[in-house]
Amino acid sequence: MIQIVKAQVEDLQDVLTLQKLAYQSEAMLNNDFTIPPLTETLEQLSETFKSVTILKAIEDSTNEIVGAVRGQAKDHNLLIGRLIVHPRMQNRGIGKQLLRQIEAYFPGYRYELFTSEKSLKNLSLYQKEGYRPYRKEQLSERVTIIYLEK
Template identity: 50%
Template sequence: MQIVKATLEDAETILALQKVAYQSEAALYNDYTILPLHEKIEHTQEAFSNHLVLKALDDEGKILGSVRGKIEKGVTKIGKLMVHPSAQNKGVGRALMEAIEKELPSQTYALFTGSKSEKNLFLYQTLGYTIVSYSTLPGEATVFAFLEKHSKL
């Protein structure tokens, strides 16, 4: 597996992966209206202008996963971590998280995930993140867990 910077040409493939990867989240909450399942290609493409987007590739160059992040007011905000269902539980998500943190170093990292998403919460907590609050987001019924990680630069 290789982690590299994604390009705008990867946007459609990453969006298709997102719609597959987030099915399990929708099922967990019995809510198929979640925003990642209805994101438009324009929104995905726009992310490339203001985020660093990474992709995990298999030996044949197929995208197994992706994550995006940006530094905002000194905080690295990480989002849209996704791994194809066939590649889950094989270290892809962990590798993507470690890579985005390395590429966007800061003293504080912030992200959120569904509060019932036990596998996601377990991964983030093993990477040093702690839950700092629970809340909803505009347009979402899901209660999210907001997590942070503090490091010494």
Template identity: 45%
Template sequence: MKAILEAKPEDASEILHIQKQAYRSEAELYNDYDIQPLQQTVSGVEKDFESSFILKYVLDGKIVGSVRASKENGTCHIGKLMVDPDFQGRGIGKELMREIEGRYEHVRFELFTGNKSIKNIAFYEGLGYKGYKTHQLPREDTVFLFMEKTHSKIK
């Protein structure tokens, strides 16, 4: 049985565990294990609940995916879409994106991924996102591709 539900702060530990597993491949791709998703702590995830709306994908009672979003000045910033590596390739990420976008109306959506993350870029392009700039954030060495979408028609 599956469900996409609003996550609660008590889910932070389980979400962080999935996050560290899911972002390991990104760290390997960039040979940088100091990336923020791998350095975040349980208290950091708990703090994210103060500023973000967080969904969890529950399969047979276990959280196997999550995504975060926050709205500011007409833009919905989507972050940390993750799926447990053992459950990737089953459409869970697409379902999470459909659900999180469905929570926001009449907004521009924005997210970012590493500019070498070809698989992620192709995934987001398949959902209607287009790259519009590359930028390096102060906290990381990775150059990110920022992507945007002005409507939420995910099929």
């Protein structure tokens, strides 16, 4: 069983460790290991934590954090970011649960997120959940980001 609850400051190191593990596949897809999720420090995450809501997915049997998502609200817009699931726990609906829970935490907002144009699995999930692409941005010579909204 997976339980999704709000993360606390004492969870940040575990969230960051999971983030660096989960984003390895994204880095490989884009052949770029300098993407922000891989270079973020605990100090940076601790500062970010002051202005975002982080939900964590916990596996009941082990009490391990196996997923997380961030939401940053501003003017009735919610920027959703760093949706992560432990590689061994992927394809079990945890990402979808996290996405739906962060939306439910901020009902009635306009939701926005982004992913690499090479992340076909992510794009598929987001589009199945009602997100639609609205712009592209070149992050680096290797990485193009697609922004989606709902």
